[in-house]
Amino acid sequence: MTASRVRNGIAKARRLVVKVGSSALTSTEDGIDTARLDALVDAVAARVAEDVQVVLVSSGAIGAGIAPLALGGRPEDLATQQAAASVGQLALAHAYAESFARHSLTVGQVLLTSDDVARRAHYRNAQRTFTRLLSLGAVPVVNENDTVATEEIRFGDNDRLAALVAHLIGAEALVLLSDVDALYDGDPRSGSTRRVDEVTSVTDVAELEIGRSSSGLGTGGMVSKLAAARTAAAAGIPVLLAGALDAARALERADVGTAFEAAGSRLSARRFWLGYAAGVTGRLHLDDGAVAAVVGRRRSLLAAGVTGVDGDFLAGDVVELVDPAQGVVARGVVAFDAGELPAMLGRTSDELPEHLRREVVHADDLVPITRSIHDVT
CATH class of the missing domain: 3.40.1160.10 (Acetylglutamate kinase-like)
Structure with missing residues (x-):
């Protein structure tokens, strides 16, 4: 060899x-x-x-x-x-x-x-x-x-x-x-x-x-x-x-x-801990534009790109970010409690109250997940 x-x-x-x-x-x-x-x-x-x-x-x-x-x-x-x-x-x-x-x-x-x-x-x-x-x-x-x-x-x-x-x-x-x-x-x-x-x-x-x-x-x-x-x-x-x-x-x-x-x-x-080791307590569902921003351009996740919320998590917990096909594309530390997010979904920063005008998941606390070998076999 x-x-x-x-x-x-x-x-x-x-x-x-x-x-x-x-x-x-x-x-x-x-x-x-x-x-x-x-x-x-x-x-x-x-x-x-x-x-x-x-x-x-x-x-x-x-x-x-x-x-x-x-x-x-x-x-x-x-x-x-x-x-x-x-x-x-x-x-x-x-x-x-x-x-x-x-x-x-x-x-x-x-x-x-x-x-x-x-x-x-x-x-x-x-x-x-x-x-x-x-x-x-x-x-x-x-x-x-x-x-x-x-x-x-x-x-x-x-x-x-x-x-x-x-x-x-x-x-x-x-x-x-x-x-x-x-x-x-x-x-x-x-x-x-x-x-x-x-x-x-x-x-x-x-x-x-x-x-x-x-x-x-x-x-x-x-x-x-x-x-x-x-x-x-x-x-x-x-x-x-x-x-x-x-x-x-x-x-x-x-x-x-x-x-x-x-x-x-x-x-x-x-x-690495965020992407592969941390315990996950919930999921955020993203639209295609948010997936492109988070994965392709490594941008923060904003409320405008979130279409749904699963789980009972608190601000500071680690959640999965999933695309419209339900594939996990990233993990990150969420900045809001699960109960706060439903009223924010799909809304731009200008449409939110001032105290909610921040990233749902900041780019510094977000790790894109490469496609798993499980997904291609």
């Missing part, structure tokens, strides 16, 4: 996030596969030995708890998932601590729920924790806090979590490792599919038939990995999708798997 600029950038990254999936580390019958875990740790430790800072986002807590609890398979109900996670998380953390100790490296466990990044203050706290752990030479091992996470505050999969953490720590690259060695233009099990070496835009994957994971342990699959890659790339972070068995080559040379080129300049922490 010919090295490319994006692959060279990933290989030379001085701070990176590595995510590994459940199926690459655990099995229903035996729990943690120590040989695979040790191989992953060896690959990470080799980069750390080169003065590279690495954050490891690891799935596998629920998978690691299935065998000890004799559950027979991944549980479907939340309470049993939480029980399995409480057992498996301890086993997984212990396995990582022992494995990294072979390289004289200390690990720090970081358990997150989506609430920890959806709330701005929590987001900053998590950022400080990662910064300090890395400055002390530790390897942060991150997982969703499955033991306490509810359906309402779950990330859904650790691919999304990894993309959020990558931006949160200022990573120069994100490496997604799973039981699939690359992105293909169809089901790789069919034997007649083509491997995609590099993705430079969303349109590169528009015609691909993307399926969800067939693993009994994973919750994501290729759809979630593409969404995570899109999120990271849109924020200025290149991504490598590769097989966990190729971890050493992926981290050292980045000459395996599928590389995703960063789509633009890196977003500030606040703008």
Whole structure:
């Protein structure tokens, strides 16, 4: 495989996030596969030995708890998932601590729920924790806090979590490792599919038939990995999708798997939080003129361009802005309560009372959302 600029950038990254999936580390019958875990740790430790800072986002807590609890398979109900996670998380953390100790490296466990990044203050706290752990030479091992996470505050999969953490720590690259060695233009099990070496835009994957994971342990699959890659790339972070068995080559040379080129300049922490991490409490419906102004010209949203309001939000909350076709085009901090807006809809500033003559969403508090890979598959 010919090295490319994006692959060279990933290989030379001085701070990176590595995510590994459940199926690459655990099995229903035996729990943690120590040989695979040790191989992953060896690959990470080799980069750390080169003065590279690495954050490891690891799935596998629920998978690691299935065998000890004799559950027979991944549980479907939340309470049993939480029980399995409480057992498996301890086993997984212990396995990582022992494995990294072979390289004289200390690990720090970081358990997150989506609430920890959806709330701005929590987001900053998590950022400080990662910064300090890395400055002390530790390897942060991150997982969703499955033991306490509810359906309402779950990330859904650790691919999304990894993309959020990558931006949160200022990573120069994100490496997604799973039981699939690359992105293909169809089901790789069919034997007649083509491997995609590099993705430079969303349109590169528009015609691909993307399926969800067939693993009994994973919750994501290729759809979630593409969404995570899109999120990271849109924020200025290149991504490598590769097989966990190729971890050493992926981290050292980045000459395996599928590389995703960063789509633009890196977003500030606040703008990334607004666009991809913040909790959303409502929606504003925009006419075509407002969409063009907000997305095309990066202007503030005025009441004249708002056609409808959904949700029960307060001034200062984060809301989605949707176009006439109900597609989300932006997110932003709204300047009015939901109850104030209906009387303002479609009215120009001159038609409003003086105390209401301000932007509904100011341009400085607004982030256009690029079209999701989910929307083109």
